[in-house]
Amino acid sequence: MIYSEKVMDHFAHPRNVGEIEDADGVGEVGNAKCGDIMKMYIKVNDGVITDVKFKTFGCGAAVATSSIATEMIKGKKLEDALKLTNKAVVEALDGLPPAKLHCSVLAEEAMKAAVSDYYKRQGIDPTPFVGKQ
Numbered sequence: 439m440i441y442s443e444k445v446m447d448h449f450a451h452p453r454n455v456g457e458i459e460d461a462d463g464v465g466e467v468g469n470a471k472c473g474d475i476m477k478m479y480i481k482v483n484d485g486v487i488t489d490v491k492f493k494t495f496g497c498g499a500a501v502a503t504s505s506i507a508t509e510m511i512k513g514k515k516l517e518d519a520l521k522l523t524n525k526a527v528v529e530a531l532d533g534l535p536p537a538k539l540h541c542s543v544l545a546e547e548a549m550k551a552a553v554s555d556y557y558k559r560q561g562i563d564p565t566p567f568v569g570k571q
């Protein structure tokens with residue numbers, strides 16, 4: 439078995455797929471390695487991510503990592519969500535095959551882009567929080 443049960447579960451039943459029409463932040467990123475793209479939408483209330491959804495033209499590993507990543511950041515404060523790394527996401531899935539590790543970067547980057555967009559919409563420079571985008 440190349441993929442863990444958790445990966446298979448999140449691939450077969452991805453959580454939080456879709457879009458949020460009145461999102462407070464939207465991030466879209468492309469994977470330099472494979473050309474796949476990911477879009478993430480967040481709702482923010484009082485500095486907390488109250489809802490998150492994603493859409494991807496990515497592979498199964500991208501779907502699984504984004505699915506679990508949305509579960510990991512929902513209900514979190516923005517600053518805590520920003521601490522999420524693709525490594526933590528991969529660990530939460532009990533690992534990914536080495537050739538598929540780059541796929542997990544999409545979720546982390548899309549989330550950071552969505553938070554960055556949120557800050558910009560608030561008139562706040564996101565660089566101190568998110569780094570250069």
Ligand code: FES
Pocket residue numbers: 472473474495496497498
């Ligand atoms: Fe996109 Fe992997 S290259 S599915």
Ligand code: FES
Pocket residue numbers: 469472473474496497498499500540541544
């Ligand atoms: Fe492109 Fe997985 S191969 S995101």
